[in-house]
Amino acid sequence: MKKILLTALFLGTFSLGYAQSAYYDDYRRSVTDVNWQTVVSDLLLSTTQANQINSLNNRYDNYDGWNRAYANNPDRWSTDRYAELERIMGRDKYVKFKTKYYKGKNPVAVYNSNKNNDKRYKHMDKKAKSYKSNNGKAHKNK
Template identity: 85%
Template sequence: MKKLFITALLLGTFSLGYAQSDYYNDYRRSVTDVNWQTVVSDLLLSATQANEINALNNRYNDYDGWNRVYSNQPDRWSTDRYSELERIMGRDKYTKFKTKYYKGKNPVAVYNSNKNNDKRYKHMNKKAKAHKVYKTKGNKR
């Protein structure tokens, strides 16, 4: 019984660590997937705003720093980050940023939707569509 408890405890610890590293990877992608110099020039942001965005992007350079802040609520990083970006850019420029880089969607939803897109099952959509049976009025048996 004791071994079973220790095994369950270790599995829980490793699975939580894995989940948090997924959240950290999403955080890092939110920083690296966007060319921030282009954002600054496209939105005509001031030098102060550009410096604040760069400071925000450099806030958590490694997993340990990020984990100290978000270990209890790893999904909170996205709301913190995007509310801070909205504060820096202003509501109008932030809306333009979202429209251009996230197709008008909430950036939080963009990163969360990637968690549900399991590539192992993508091929199933094509097969399911190919095997649809269409009913016609004249085909009664």
């Protein structure tokens, strides 16, 4: 009984840690995927704003610090981060930033959409569409 309990505890801890590390990976990509020097120059941000953005980008430079802040709610990082960016840049410049770097989408939605794009099952979508279209044609011919 103890072995089963320990195994369940271990698996639960491992899977939770893995899920949270995926969120941390998204967080790190939100920092590293954007050339922030270009953003500062394109949007004509002040030195103070540039320093605040650099400070924000360096806030959680490792998983442990990020995990202390977001262990209970790992989804919250994106809302916090982009609200802070909007505060630093101002509404108008933030909208320009979002339009250029995220094609007008909410950055929170961009990173959360990756959670539903499991590559292992992408090929199934094509097969399902093919099956639906073939069935539709077969019914039309009757």
